[in-house]
Amino acid sequence: MFEQLTQLVQQYGNSAVVNNDAVPNEQNEAVISETSNSIFAGLQKIASEGGGEQLASLFSGKSSIDSSNPVVQQITQQLSGTLGQKFGLSSDTSSGVASGMIPQILSSLVNKAKDPNDSSFQISDIIGSLTNSGQASGIMETINKYGMQFGLDQNADGKVDVADVMVITKTKGGIAGFIGKLFGSK
Known part of the structure; x- marks a missing residue:
C-alpha cells in the first residue's frame, strides 16, 4: 500500500511542491517522500489511538475529505510541522504544501479504494496495513455496521x-x- 500511496503523493506533488518556488528544487523529492511517510504514519497513529470511527467514516465516504475532516486536520498539522522542522520551510509554506496535498491525496485514496475497476487499493488492505489484525477487523465491522443499519x-x-x-x-x-x-x- 505504501508504494501506491507514494504514487498518489507524486501525482499531486507537482503543484504543491515541484511548482512551488518556496520549496527549493533540491528538496522536492525529499518533501514528497516525507509527505508519503507522514500520511501513512498519521493514519497508523489514528488507528492505534482508537480512531476507528474516524477511519471508518473516512473510508465509507460519510464525511467530507476537506479541511474540516478530523483525519485531514490531524495529518495536515503533523506534515506541516515536520516540513518546517526537517526542511526549514516557513510555516506558511509548510501549511500550504500540507493543506494543498492531504485532502486531494486522501480523497483519491478513498475513491480508488471504492472503485470496483481499480484493484490497486482495497479498503480492507489499507486498513490492514495501518493496524494490527484486531483493530482492522474492528474498523471494517464499523464500516459494515453503519451500512447495514441504513x-x-x-x-x-x-x-x-x-x-x-x-x-x-x-x-x-x-x-x-x-x-x-x-x-x-x-
Missing part, C-alpha cells in the same frame, strides 16, 4: 461494499438515489 446491503451478501453502491445507483435513481437511501428517504 439498509445498504442491496445484494444481500451480508456486507456493504462497492457492489451495493452500484446496485443502488443503477436501480434507484443514480447517486441521488443512493444518497437518499443513505439518509432514509425513498
